[in-house]
Amino acid sequence: MKKILCFISDEFADFEITLVLHxxxxxxxxxxxxxxxxxxxxxxxxxxxxxxxxxxxxxxKLDDVEGLIIPGGPIRNQQEELTKLILKLDQxxxxxxxxxxxxxxxxxxxxxxxxxxxxxxxxxxxxxxxxVDPFPRExxxxxxxxxxxxxxxxxxxxxxxxxxxxxDYLNIYEGQYTEKExxxxxxxxx
Numbered sequence: 001m002k003k004i005l006c007f008i009s010d011e012f013a014d015f016e017i018t019l020v021l022h023x024x025x026x027x028x029x030x031x032x033x034x035x036x037x038x039x040x041x042x043x044x045x046x047x048x049x050x051x052x053x054x055x056x057x058x059x060x061k062l063d064d065v066e067g068l069i070i071p072g073g074p075i076r077n078q079q080e081e082l083t084k085l086i087l088k089l090d091q092x093x094x095x096x097x098x099x100x101x102x103x104x105x106x107x108x109x110x111x112x113x114x115x116x117x118x119x120x121x122x123x124x125x126x127x128x129x130x131x132v133d134p135f136p137r138e139x140x141x142x143x144x145x146x147x148x149x150x151x152x153x154x155x156x157x158x159x160x161x162x163x164x165x166x167x168d169y170l171n172i173y174e175g176q177y178t179e180k181e182x183x184x185x186x187x188x189x190x
Contacts, residue, residue, distance in 0.1 A: 001031045002066040004170075005059060007082065007105075008034050008052060012073040014044040016099045016156055020069065020163035028172035030066065035059050037079055045073065056081035065094060066170065072100025072156050075121065075129055083109045093150050097166050100156030107134035115148035116141050120156040 004024050006017065024030045036042060036052030043049055059065070060081070068089050086109040089096055098106050103119040106112050113136050126133045144158035145165045152169060154162035167173050 001029065001064075003033050003062060003064055004030045004066055005033050005035050005068045005085075007056075007068065007070045007102075008036050008042050008044075008050050009073060009076070010042045011045050012042065012071045013100060013156065014046050014048060014050070014071065016102075016159045016162070017069055017071045019159060020097075020166050023163065023167060023172060024170065028167070028170055030170070033059065035085075037081065056085055060085055060088060065089065067095030067097065067166075069166070070096075070098040070102035070105055072102045072120065075101055075104055075126070075131055078105055078108045086111060090150065095150050095152065095166070095169050097152035097154075097162070097169075099154045099159060099162045103153045104134045106151065106153070107136065111151065112136050112139055112153075115139065115151050116146050117148065117151065117153040118143050118146045118155055119153060 006021060021032050025032050033054055034050060034052045035054055035056055038055055039052055041049045041051050068085065082105055086096060086106060090111045096106065100120040103112070103117055104121060116139050118141050119135060123133060123137060145152065145154040145161045147165050147169065152165050154165065
């Protein structure tokens with residue numbers, strides 16, 4: 001069974017990925033693997049506790065990974081293991097999908113230098129935090145969701161749009177959309 005990785009860390013925005021993971025697992029029949037820096041419990045933004053299935057060092061050895069999903073959360077430092085995984089999956093042309101501030105990790109890994117992206121993290125917010133801006137702002141698009149090759153990014157409030165972009169990329173509902181759903185998707189992509 002193909003695996004979809006989901007990176008989790010303290011205070012991640014679990015609400016942004018609930019729909020996408022639910023449908024990937026139950027409709028798309030993919031195996032969801034939560035991944036963290038270590039095996040310790042992480043507490044999400046909503047206060048729920050999650051335990052990573054594997055560490056980044058363990059998951060980098062897997063060969064049946066179809067993609068990686070990174071939810072939003074606080075702006076924080078990035079460890080080398082996450083950068084290695086992002087670069088490996090990008091080189092293999094696997095799906096890498098990040099929502100809200102999750103795209104910060106893609107920016108620090110350098111993969112947003114070659115594609116269009118969006119994020120909820122404004123330059124003003126970065127300056128207020130006093131941290132280095134991880135984003136190549138010349139590639140930024142003020143859109144709810146941006147798909148560029150194997151990279152999907154979305155603003156945090158666009159978690160439904162994000163989910164449908166991932167479904168489309170993975171062909172989860174290929175040939176299954178109703179006319180009403182197609183109209184909704186078309187309207188949301190404008």
